[in-house]
Every structure is written in structure tokens, then in C-alpha cells.
Amino acid sequence: MSLRITHLSKLYGKNIALSDVSIEIGDGEFLCILGPSGCGKTTLLRLAGGFETPSSGSILLNDTLYSSPEQCLPVERRNLGMVFQSFALWPNMTVRQHAEFPLLRKKYARMDAAEKNRLIDQALESVGLSTLSDRYPDELSGGQKQRVALARAIITRPKILLMDEPLSALDAELKISMRKEIQDIHRMTGATILYVTHDQNEALAMADRMMIMKNGRVEQIGTPEEIYLHPRTAFTAAFVGKYNLLRGIWDHDRFYEESSNACFHDRTTCSELKEQNLFPVRPDQFRIVKQGDGIEGKITNRQYCGREIHYSVDCSGRPVTVYAPVREDYDLNDTVVLIKKEETD
Ligand SMILES: Nc1ncnc2c1ncn2[C@@H]1O[C@H](COP(=O)(O)OP(=O)(O)OP(=O)(O)O)[C@@H](O)[C@H]1O
Numbered sequence: 324m325s326l327r328i329t330h331l332s333k334l335y336g337k338n339i340a341l342s343d344v345s346i347e348i349g350d351g352e353f354l355c356i357l358g359p360s361g362c363g364k365t366t367l368l369r370l371a372g373g374f375e376t377p378s379s380g381s382i383l384l385n386d387t388l389y390s391s392p393e394q395c396l397p398v399e400r401r402n403l404g405m406v407f408q409s410f411a412l413w414p415n416m417t418v419r420q421h422a423e424f425p426l427l428r429k430k431y432a433r434m435d436a437a438e439k440n441r442l443i444d445q446a447l448e449s450v451g452l453s454t455l456s457d458r459y460p461d462e463l464s465g466g467q468k469q470r471v472a473l474a475r476a477i478i479t480r481p482k483i484l485l486m487d488e489p490l491s492a493l494d495a496e497l498k499i500s501m502r503k504e505i506q507d508i509h510r511m512t513g514a515t516i517l518y519v520t521h522d523q524n525e526a527l528a529m530a531d532r533m534m535i536m537k538n539g540r541v542e543q544i545g546t547p548e549e550i551y552l553h554p555r556t557a558f559t560a561a562f563v564g565k566y567n568l569l570r571g572i573w574d575h576d577r578f579y580e581e582s583s584n585a586c587f588h589d590r591t592t593c594s595e596l597k598e599q600n601l602f603p604v605r606p607d608q609f610r611i612v613k614q615g616d617g618i619e620g621k622i623t624n625r626q627y628c629g630r631e632i633h634y635s636v637d638c639s640g641r642p643v644t645v646y647a648p649v650r651e652d653y654d655l656n657d658t659v660v661l662i663k664k665e666e667t668d
Contacts, residue, residue: 355526403484404475418457486519488520
């Protein structure tokens with residue numbers, strides 16, 4: 324059951340919302356679509372759901388044509404479930420009635436009441452709402468409302484689940500516990516999930532693969548490890564890994580930083596970034612010392628974060644971010660040297 328998206332583009336008038344996107348999503352795969360506001364994430368999801376018609380390109384589920392400029396399979400024939408940021412619950416319906424709602428469609432008219440009740444019980448159980456089934460939305464917390472939306476989305480056992488920023492309305496702690504619940508639902512249903520987010524931590528934590536988008540185009544596709552440890556573009560490096568992008572000259576595996584005498588040895592930087600004379604270094608890959616061979620700078624900001632301290636360091640007019648262990652404790656305006664940790668550090 325692979326979902327094949329080929330050269331997909333969407334124009335609104337002259338505005339290019341999506342441009343030449345291609346990806347094959349495997350059966351049961353959890354794909355996170357990640358990018359900043361306006362990069363085309365929701366447009367891609369709406370095209371996959373059949374709410375929009377592509378300007379060019381196609382979407383196929385196995386050999387069934389879902390979408391092309393000429394032909395679009397209606398939403399109700401796509402066997403998919405959807406969860407949105409806004410929950411989209413009806414105030415006059417109970418939790419149980421929400422879960423039941425998709426079963427009221429004509430397609431399920433012949434299903435007997437006992438079977439429907441069994442499916443509803445199962446769906447409510449799987450999202451932990453069995454005891455709240457008679458409550459109305461205004462009697463629920465944000466996390467419970469999002470669970471109702473999840474139960475409604477999975478009740479018909481869809482092959483594909485489309486999720487558009489489902490956790491963005493929740494507070495930080497609840498987000499983390501709901502991530503685990505979504506992973507549980509993924510394991511339980513085996514559904515292919517297309518999950519839109521602009522939160523890189525959410526994507527890194529849950530995805531089998533991530534698709535990084537910018538300005539309607541794909542920047543990079545890969546596993547969380549590939550994206551985090553081996554970004555291939557400056558945008559991916561800065562957006563996902565919060566890398567500092569040092570400028571300088573590469574000579575094979577040696578990088579000479581342009582504003583200092585510092586030379587760094589690195590074997591992992593990809594050729595695309597080397598060609599742009601860039602060296603990506605994550606904030607946790609630097610060490611701060613008082614003296615040494617590295618990049619000199621001055622501490623301009625300091626944030627104590629419990630396990631580590633986040634510093635902004637001004638290096639010849641360029642800001643560099645460093646996350647250092649609390650034992651490397653410096654004050655504002657201290658003059659320091661940044662050296663890069665060895666890979667085994
Ligand atoms: N119906 C529409 N008519 C015109 N332009 C649109 C329409 N829908 C989206 N766009 C434009 O297409 C681009 C992509 O929008 P989209 O909603 O897909 O972005 P997004 O990545 O989901 O953003 P966000 O994270 O803010 O939701 C934006 O420039 C947006 O203004």
C-alpha cells in the first residue's frame with residue numbers, strides 16, 4: 324500500500340504553493356512533513372486528502388489514481404482519517420457520538436449495531452476515553468479533545484491518517500505525552516501517517532522519515548538521524564539541528580574558518596555544504612575554553628537551562644550559539660575560545 328507522489332505542484336493564481344514534490348511513502352510508514360509557515364505543508368496534505376486538485380503531477384495509492392489535474396478520487400472513497408490542529412469537534416455531540424460519526428455514512432449502513440458499538444468501544448479504549456464517553460467537548464481538556472479527534476479518525480480503520488499540526492494547540496507537557504499516544508496508535512493501526520508539523524523536535528521524535536520543505540519545494544528527505552546528523556542543505560542544518568554555519572575554506576577534510584586562525588578537522592560534512600564553503604557545527608558540538616586554538620569570541624548572552632547553559636557568542640561580528648555543560652560556566656562579556664569537540668567526546 325504505498326502512496327506515490329510524483330512531480331506534484333499546486334498553483335493558486337500565480338502563487339506557487341507546492342512545486343515538483345516527489346516521494347514514495349511506504350505501507351505503514353510515519354512521514355513527518357516539516358517546514359516553516361507557508362512552505363506548503365498543508366497544501367500537500369490537502370492534495371493527499373482530495374480537498375484540492377493538483378496543478379500538475381499525480382498521487383497514486385498502489386495502482387489507484389488518487390489525484391491528477393484531470394481526475395480526483397472523492398474524499399469519501401480514499402479510506403483515510405484526518406486530525407486537525409483545531410480538533411473540529413461539535414459542541415452538541417458527546418465523545419461517543421463523535422467516535423460514532425464516521426460510521427453513520429451510507430457505506431456502513433449494513434453494519435449491525437453490535438459491531439458498531441464494538442468498534443466505538445475499541446476506538447475509545449485505544450485513546451483512553453472509555454470513562455468519558457458521555458461528556459461534551461466543553462467538559463474536556465485540550466488533550467482529551469484531541470483524543471476524541473483521534474478516535475474519530477481511526478474508527479473506520481483507515482489505511483492512511485493525515486494529521487495537520489494535531490498537537491500545536493496543547494501545552495508543552497501534554498504535547499510530549501500525546502506524542503507517545505500517537506506513536507501507540509500508529510503501532511496499533513499500522514496506518515500510513517502523513518504528519519504535518521513545524522516543530523522539529525516533534526518530527527525527530529516520531530517520524531520514520533522526515534520531509535523538510537521550504538518555499539513549496541523539498542529540501543531533504545531522510546530518517547531523523549540522517550536529517551539531524553547529516554544535513555545536506557544550509558536550510559535543513561539551521562532549521563532542524565540549529566547548526567551554526569561557519570564560513571571558510573575547505574581543503575579535503577580540513578576547514579579553515581575565515582575570521583580566525585582556527586582549523587577544524589571533519590569527515591562528515593557533505594559535499595553540497597563544502598562547495599558553499601560552509602561548515603555546520605551544532606551548538607552542542609562546541610566546547611568553550613579560556614584559551615586555545617579555536618575561534619575567539621565574547622559572551623553576549625547566557626541562559627541557564629538546568630542541565631546545560633546556552634550561550635550566544637559574538638565571533639568577529641557573527642553570532643554563534645553554544646550549549647555547554649554547567650561546569651563550563653562563563654559570564655557575560657567574558658572573552659572565550661570556541662573549540663570543536665572530537666567526535667568521541
Ligand atoms: N486557497 C489559497 N489561495 C491562495 N493561496 C493559498 C491558498 N492556500 C494556501 N495558499 C498559499 O500557499 C502557500 C502554502 O500554504 P500552506 O498553507 O500549504 O503552508 P503551510 O506550510 O501549511 O503553512 P502553516 O505552517 O502556516 O500552516 C502560502 O504562501 C499560502 O499563502
